[in-house]
Amino acid sequence: MDGKFSGSTPSKLQLTEGAHVILVEQTGYAVWQRTVTISPxxxxxxxxxxxxxxxTQ
Known part of the structure; x- marks a missing residue:
């Protein structure tokens, strides 16, 4: 989350208002990345x- 490790999936995170970059990666898989905007x-x-x-296998 925003360039910092936030745990394994599944996860429940509490984020501040605004834009955040979510990146999920696993060896052997393409990186998944999205930017989300959190509203109050x-x-x-x-x-x-x-x-x-x-x-990859």
């Missing part, structure tokens, strides 16, 4: 689906 009083759910990197 709103909850969001994110489902990061990773795609296998070609040539």
């Amino acid at each position: 009083g709103n909850d969001i759910n994110i489902n990061a689906v990773l795609t296998k990197t070609p040539g």
Whole structure:
């Protein structure tokens, strides 16, 4: 989260209002990254689906 390790998935995080970069990575898979904007009083759910990197098992 925003360039810092925030734990393993699944996770429930409390974020401050504003934009945040979410990055999920796993060996053998393409990196998944999104920028989300958090509004006061709103909850969001994110489902990061990773795609296998070609040539990995």
